[in-house]
Amino acid sequence: xxxxxxxxxxxxxxxxxxxxxxxLALKVGNLLTLDRTPGYHLEASxxxxxxxxxxxxxxxxxxxxxxxxxxxxxxxxxDAVVTLRIDQHYEFTRDTIASINxxxxxxxxxxxxxxGGDPVMxxxxxxxxxxxxxxxxxxxxxxxxxxxxxxxxxxxxxxxxKSVEKPAGETKK
Amino acid sequence: xxxxxxAGVAQVxxxxxxxxxxxxxxxxxxxxxxxxxxxxxxxxxxxxxxxLREIYFAGVLSLVIIxxxxxxxxxxxxxxxxxxxKRYGAGEQLGILVALSLVRELGPVMSGLLFASRAGSAMTAxxxxxxxxxxxxxxxxxxxDPLARVVAPRFWGGVISMPLLAALFSAFGIFxxxxxxxxxxxxxxxxFWGQMKAGVDFWPDVTNGIIKSFVFxxxxxxxxxxxxxxxxxTAEGVSSATTRTVVMSSLAILALDFVMTVFMFRGAxxx
Numbered sequence: 370x371x372x373x374x375x376x377x378x379x380x381x382x383x384x385x386x387x388x389x390x391x392x393l394a395l396k397v398g399n400l401l402t403l404d405r406t407p408g409y410h411l412e413a414s415x416x417x418x419x420x421x422x423x424x425x426x427x428x429x430x431x432x433x434x435x436x437x438x439x440x441x442x443x444x445x446x447x448d449a450v451v452t453l454r455i456d457q458h459y460e461f462t463r464d465t466i467a468s469i470n471x472x473x474x475x476x477x478x479x480x481x482x483x484x485g486g487d488p489v490m491x492x493x494x495x496x497x498x499x500x501x502x503x504x505x506x507x508x509x510x511x512x513x514x515x516x517x518x519x520x521x522x523x524x525x526x527x528x529x530x531k532s533v534e535k536p537a538g539e540t541k542k
Numbered sequence: 543x544x545x546x547x548x549a550g551v552a553q554v555x556x557x558x559x560x561x562x563x564x565x566x567x568x569x570x571x572x573x574x575x576x577x578x579x580x581x582x583x584x585x586x587x588x589x590x591x592x593x594l595r596e597i598y599f600a601g602v603l604s605l606v607i608i609x610x611x612x613x614x615x616x617x618x619x620x621x622x623x624x625x626x627x628k629r630y631g632a633g634e635q636l637g638i639l640v641a642l643s644l645v646r647e648l649g650p651v652m653s654g655l656l657f658a659s660r661a662g663s664a665m666t667a668x669x670x671x672x673x674x675x676x677x678x679x680x681x682x683x684x685x686x687d688p689l690a691r692v693v694a695p696r697f698w699g700g701v702i703s704m705p706l707l708a709a710l711f712s713a714f715g716i717f718x719x720x721x722x723x724x725x726x727x728x729x730x731x732x733x734f735w736g737q738m739k740a741g742v743d744f745w746p747d748v749t750n751g752i753i754k755s756f757v758f759x760x761x762x763x764x765x766x767x768x769x770x771x772x773x774x775x776t777a778e779g780v781s782s783a784t785t786r787t788v789v790m791s792s793l794a795i796l797a798l799d800f801v802m803t804v805f806m807f808r809g810a811x812x813x
Contacts, residue, residue, distance in 0.1 A: 389714075390709045393744075396739075
């Protein structure tokens with residue numbers, strides 16, 4: 370094996386090696402998606418964020434428009450404050466509702482944004498006023514069971530139609 | 543009776559002590575050896591063709607085994623992973639499973655093990671045989687430092703080849719997973735790539751895989767050249783050094799992998 374043939378083979382090897390790293394970075398990983406696109410930050414506070422993780426998607430009508438960038442606990446009112454990074458292309462009205470949803474029963478947890486009709490748009494650093502917390506299935510079940518029990522014990526007093534059940538994901542004002 | 547007992551205990555303690563001192567002195571020797579190799583590195587890089595030759599032997603000639611193993615590991619991973627994911631109705635998540643397991647763990651570890659047995663053993667045998675046939679001594683006689691001429695190029699050839707081989711292993715594994723997942727099982731190609739992109743981060747997943755493979759490259763190459771240099775200059779000595787290279791580097795890879803995984807992915811949010 371003479372020297373120039375070895376050089377050629379090593380060159381090919383190094384080139385396809387770096388090609389593989391590039392493939393892992395761009396095609397498999399998300400090096401160039403959303404992180405580099407210019408964006409702005411919004412905040413939203415929730416009673417309970419459930420299984421929300423960092424970098425979870427923020428979706429509006431099912432389209433990913435941003436990512437969860439930070440989650441912290443407000444030490445005064447014990448609410449979870451979530452910082453969202455939204456793609457610069459998208460603007461949301463001031464009365465947008467942020468809710469924590471799960472895609473499917475076991476799917477990923479994401480934040481859904483439902484825009485309203487307010488003419489004023491949210492700006493960088495604004496806080497989303499209306500939020501809906503994560504639905505905790507255990508709470509739902511226990512509420513359902515207690516409701517059943519109380520309506521069974523109360524007889525006609527609590528009619529089945531007007532249950533006093535409070536929805537878990539109560540809209541905060 | 544009691545004198546015999548004391549003598550027996552002393553014997554056991556002496557053996558333990560001997561083992562420990564032996565291990566510590568060997569560790570010191572390895573560290574000094576590494577420093578010496580690094581010290582001679584600029585000299586070795588001045589004759590770049592030596593290192594390129596070693597990259598050829600360690601890297602290019604390992605390509606076939608690495609690429610084939612990667613392809614088959616990816617295919618098996620895809621088949622088995624789908625069987626499990628299907629039970630939870632999460633078959634679409636196959637892309638994440640295949641990509642994360644390959645990029646984080648299997649790529650660096652499997653290619654490290656293959657590299658140790660394919661290239662590391664060859665390095666040890668070559669250097670050990672050079673020592674046995676007194677070529678290293680002859681070089682010293684001619685005022686050529688064997689560390690710069692023989693050891694450092696092999697060390698760097700291994701260190702440079704290893705991350706590239708691991709990346710190729712992962713890439714081909716993902717390709718194999720794609721072959722089984724999309725055309726064979728019938729998962730939607732968009733879901734496969736899309737879920738993968740959503741679940742795998744360049745930082746920390748891909749970069750940590752690269753860091754791991756680099757560390758494995760240093761460990762395997764160091765063990766291989768050291769065992770060769772330290773081999774007893776007999777046929778038996780070379781053969782046992784080659785065996786030790788494979789055993790020690792495999793254990794080193796698995797232990798280092800555990801330690802690095804603990805530190806790298808402890809705080810990371812999973813998917």
